[in-house]
Amino acid sequence: MPRGILLTSNLPQLQNLIKRDAVGYKEEFLQQWNHYNSIRQIFQTSPDEQAKHFRELISFIAQVAPCYPKETKEFPAQLASLLLDGHATLSPDLRKNLVQNLVMLRNKNVITSIELLRTLFPLLPRTTSSTLRTSIRSTILSDIRNANTPHKNHKLNRAVQAMLFGMVEKGMEAEVVGDKGKAKAMKPSDDGLANNGEEAMWAVVLTTELWRKGIWNDSNSVSIIALGCFHPVVKVQSASIHFFLGSELENDDDSDEDEIPDVKSLQHRREVKKKTRSGDKKLEKMKKQIKKKRHRKAETTTANFPALQILNDPQSFAEKLYDSLARHDKRFSLAHKILLMQLLSRVTGAHKLCVLPFYTYVLKYLTHHQLQITAILVALAQSVHDLTPPDCLAPVVGKLAAEFVHPGVGSEVIAAGLNAIREVCRRQPWAMDEDLLGDLVEYRKSRTKGVTAAARGLLQLYREVNPGMLKRRERGKEASKAMGAGTQPLPFGHSLKPAEDIEDLVLLEDHLRALRREEGVVSGDEGEDDEEDWKDWDVGSDSSDSSSDSEGWIDVESDGEEGFDVSDSEDEREKAKKLEKGGEGQEKMDVDEKEETGPSRVSSLATTKILTPADFALLNDLRRQAAASAVESGTGGKAAKRKLASLEKSKPMPTQGNLDSAAFISELDIIGPRKKSKADYAERIASIEKGREGREKYGSMKGKKKKEMPSSSTNREKARNKPIMMIMGSGKVRGKKKASLRDKQLKLRKHIEKGKKSYH
Numbered sequence: 001m002p003r004g005i006l007l008t009s010n011l012p013q014l015q016n017l018i019k020r021d022a023v024g025y026k027e028e029f030l031q032q033w034n035h036y037n038s039i040r041q042i043f044q045t046s047p048d049e050q051a052k053h054f055r056e057l058i059s060f061i062a063q064v065a066p067c068y069p070k071e072t073k074e075f076p077a078q079l080a081s082l083l084l085d086g087h088a089t090l091s092p093d094l095r096k097n098l099v100q101n102l103v104m105l106r107n108k109n110v111i112t113s114i115e116l117l118r119t120l121f122p123l124l125p126r127t128t129s130s131t132l133r134t135s136i137r138s139t140i141l142s143d144i145r146n147a148n149t150p151h152k153n154h155k156l157n158r159a160v161q162a163m164l165f166g167m168v169e170k171g172m173e174a175e176v177v178g179d180k181g182k183a184k185a186m187k188p189s190d191d192g193l194a195n196n197g198e199e200a201m202w203a204v205v206l207t208t209e210l211w212r213k214g215i216w217n218d219s220n221s222v223s224i225i226a227l228g229c230f231h232p233v234v235k236v237q238s239a240s241i242h243f244f245l246g247s248e249l250e251n252d253d254d255s256d257e258d259e260i261p262d263v264k265s266l267q268h269r270r271e272v273k274k275k276t277r278s279g280d281k282k283l284e285k286m287k288k289q290i291k292k293k294r295h296r297k298a299e300t301t302t303a304n305f306p307a308l309q310i311l312n313d314p315q316s317f318a319e320k321l322y323d324s325l326a327r328h329d330k331r332f333s334l335a336h337k338i339l340l341m342q343l344l345s346r347v348t349g350a351h352k353l354c355v356l357p358f359y360t361y362v363l364k365y366l367t368h369h370q371l372q373i374t375a376i377l378v379a380l381a382q383s384v385h386d387l388t389p390p391d392c393l394a395p396v397v398g399k400l401a402a403e404f405v406h407p408g409v410g411s412e413v414i415a416a417g418l419n420a421i422r423e424v425c426r427r428q429p430w431a432m433d434e435d436l437l438g439d440l441v442e443y444r445k446s447r448t449k450g451v452t453a454a455a456r457g458l459l460q461l462y463r464e465v466n467p468g469m470l471k472r473r474e475r476g477k478e479a480s481k482a483m484g485a486g487t488q489p490l491p492f493g494h495s496l497k498p499a500e501d502i503e504d505l506v507l508l509e510d511h512l513r514a515l516r517r518e519e520g521v522v523s524g525d526e527g528e529d530d531e532e533d534w535k536d537w538d539v540g541s542d543s544s545d546s547s548s549d550s551e552g553w554i555d556v557e558s559d560g561e562e563g564f565d566v567s568d569s570e571d572e573r574e575k576a577k578k579l580e581k582g583g584e585g586q587e588k589m590d591v592d593e594k595e596e597t598g599p600s601r602v603s604s605l606a607t608t609k610i611l612t613p614a615d616f617a618l619l620n621d622l623r624r625q626a627a628a629s630a631v632e633s634g635t636g637g638k639a640a641k642r643k644l645a646s647l648e649k650s651k652p653m654p655t656q657g658n659l660d661s662a663a664f665i666s667e668l669d670i671i672g673p674r675k676k677s678k679a680d681y682a683e684r685i686a687s688i689e690k691g692r693e694g695r696e697k698y699g700s701m702k703g704k705k706k707k708e709m710p711s712s713s714t715n716r717e718k719a720r721n722k723p724i725m726m727i728m729g730s731g732k733v734r735g736k737k738k739a740s741l742r743d744k745q746l747k748l749r750k751h752i753e754k755g756k757k758s759y760h
Contacts, residue, residue: 011060022067029068036061040078047089055097062101066108076102076111080119087126096132099123103139113143114159121163125198141209148215161220167203168227168236178331179234197233204228204239211243211307219310226311229343230320234336241339244307244346263290306350314351318344322355338375345383346664352385359383359392366399368413374667377416381423382664384431390492393431397421401436411448415672418443418454422461423665429465430492437462437469450672465489505603507622508615512605623647 014032018025036057043054058079065072082090083098090098099120106116120136127133144160147153207224210216228240270283311317325332325340332340341362348355365376384393404417418440425432437458444455462470466489467479475483605611627644630636636643679687719727727733739747 011056015060015063018064018067022064026068029064030071032057032060033071040082044086047086047091051091051094055094058097058101062104065105065110069110072110076105076115079105080115083119084122087123092129092132095127095129096135099132099136099139106143113147113156116143117160118163121167121202122199124202137206140206141213144210145213145215157216157218158220161207161216161224164203164207164224165220165227167199168224168231170199171197171233172227172231174232176232176328176331177234178328179333179336197231197236200228200231200233200236201239204236204243208239208243219312222307222310223312225307226317229317230324234332238336238339241343244343245339263287308347308350311347311351314347315353318347318351318353318355321347322358322361326357326361334371338372338379341376341379342382345379345381348383349385349664352387354388355383356389356392359396363395363399366396367403368409368417374416374670377420377423377670378665378667381420381427381670384424384427386428387493388428388431390428390430393424393428394433397424397431398433398436400424401440405440405443411446411451412671414443414446415448415450415454416670418451418458419670419672422454422458423669425458426461428492429462429489432462432469434469438471441470441474454672501602502606502611502619504619504623504626505605506601507626508619509603509605511618511622620647 011032014025014028018029022029036054039050039054039057042050061072061075065075079098079102083095083102087095102111102116102119105111106113117140120140123136124133127136144156147156204225207216207221211221225240225243228236229244231237231240266283266286270279273279308314321340321344325337325344329337344355344358347353348358359380362376362380365373366380367373370376380396400417400421404420405414421432421440441455441459441462443451444459446452446455459470459474463474463476463479467475467483468489470479472480609615624644624647627636627640627647630640631644719730
């Protein structure tokens with residue numbers, strides 16, 4: 001057989017030879033390339049014809065494409081066009097083959113990540129295969145993660161975020177479809193797809209996954225999901241709201257590629273099955289893989305700002321949320337409206353915003369027979385803060401008292417109402433009326449524990465914040481002393497004194513001076529040192545995460561500038577030049593430290609330096625160290641101990657989630673303590689494990705440790721505990737049935753005489 005015919009009929013052999021000598025076999029490759037172009041034209045008219053041979057040709061050209069870059073320049077675009085334009089007519093095997101070859105071209109650096117992702121993103125809502133969809137999703141996530149390891153790829157991130165933002169923005173002008181009853185059919189869009197929010201849903205899912213893994217932690221990714229909160233499709237809204245609330249997304253294809261199996265279950269499975277050397281090797285290999293996954297997950301999962309804190313224009317965001325809630329009140333189900341209420345309350349509470357119509361809207365839901373009333377009460381309490389006008393809250397507190405706190409409802413309802421009123425008044429004490437407060441605190445004499453605890457909590461709150469609203473006999477000793485000393489609560493909107501300085505900021509200033517002194521930095525170099533401080537502006541961030549993450553959107557096609565410069569003002573430049581000209585340096589610093597001693601020292605750091613979150617975290621650590629040293633030396637007294645306890649209590653704990661849930665209340669705070677709640681599975685297991693302590697595993701101590709001579713139970717004891725049906729056929733029972741009347745009388749007489757002896 002001639003050489004050309006042999007090679008063209010054996011593509012794997014030709015592929016091997018081309019990789020060894022690309023120049024020598026160029027003619028054979030061009031022959032296959034022309035063959036591929038002719039079959040591709042035939043395939044566009046009749047897709048079922050020569051499908052298998054077409055897949056083989058595509059795989060062959062994808063393997064050898066790096067050897068002939070000029071000839072195969074249009075090959076990736078042709079594969080992408082086949083996938084996107086003729087996706088519905090392609091067979092599942094061919095679709096999978098095309099995606100695999102595109103990924104291979106990316107791995108061989110034939111195409112860039114942006115070109116690959118531009119093809120894969122539209123495929124997610126189009127494909128009907130769950131296997132292919134999972135493969136595409138894992139490919140997208142792994143490609144973005146690898147591009148951002150070990151340093152952030154800002155150009156790729158901005159381009160991908162622009163694509164995701166466009167996917168969410170697409171279809172925003174459509175009519176809002178509620179989730180009550182059957183959803184309406186959506187109109188087809190320009191590309192022929194039904195605009196049912198699939199693209200926007202996948203954009204939200206991917207952005208959430210990248211945020212959760214710590215790959216993205218900037219405001220652009222938050223803006224993508226913030227836009228999804230106003231999407232006309234309810235499932236997109238729900239997924240976006242769940243992101244801000246910190247809960248997991250509900251998605252059928254939500255398979256985490258980094259899911260770590262349980263080691264104990266693998267070991268138990270190994271003990272049950274037959275012991276072999278291969279099984280031992282597989283178990284050890286699996287343990288190593290689990291260890292690597294845990295290490296990689298610990299590295300990628302970093303502590304970020306809560307997403308609510310870096311929202312762009314939170315006031316407008318909160319107003320749009322309320323507008324959506326009020327406008328589509330009849331279209332949304334109760335569960336979805338509660339989600340909107342919870343997000344609105346967290347935004348207003350976190351940023352201390354005022355969306356006053358919300359308190360009028362929520363009045364109609366404040367009834368004790370309302371479904372999911374505890375979740376509504378939680379949302380109401382979280383939306384209140386010290387800047388909320390008391391006039392808007394007075395009707396809310398009155399409605400709570402009228403609906404929940406009266407003798408016509410159960411004790412649990414009264415406790416929930418009192419707890420809700422307490423949580424509202426804790427954030428805004430001036431929302432309470434004096435006469436109403438006197439009636440509510442009388443419930444502390446109730447016989448129900450939950451009602452008593454709730455009323456006492458409300459009483460204790462006003463003893464601390466405004467004892468003047470209580471009767472004289474209800475104020476308590478400490479509150480009466482404070483009122484006798486002339487202490488009065490400040491009216492709404494007033495502060496004790498104007499803000500002059502940040503508390504203990506001098507500690508941070510002295511610490512920074514000490515660091516500069518150790519490094520030999522003089523006063524004239526402080527401006528240059530500030531630029532280095534901005535590299536680690538966030539808490540726990542590395543030097544690679546620069547501030548360019550927060551830049552605006554760019555076009556996908558543009559290459560744009562990757563960063564921007566933050567220049568100081570002209571006054572600061574002139575001041576720095578004057579300091580550079582002077583030669584005081586270290587001497588001037590020492591003189592300043594001597595002059596700034598004394599109790600009334602005010603730090604100038606807040607007016608000369610932009611304090612970053614990392615600076616505030618360092619300031620908190622310095623506060624704890626100073627309080628601990630004051631307690632050890634005994635100079636601070638009880639005040640230093642109380643301050644140290646307060647600082648330790650407020651110390652942030654490491655969390656795995658993306659939101660700090662400790663700043664919000666839960667439904668248990670509204671329900672209050674109950675008489676006894678049913679134990680869940682974890683509590684029952686903990687009780688069982690506690691009962692097993694101090695004894696052998698599954699072993700009975702009866703007859704072994706309680707006897708002088710340890711032994712097992714006798715056959716007579718075992719027979720006594722047997723069920724009646726197991727001993728019906730025994731000789732002893734049958735003998736009792738066949739006994740004569742005389743034998744029964746003798747046995748009864750013997751039993752009576754034995755009883756008389758034991759009685760005497």
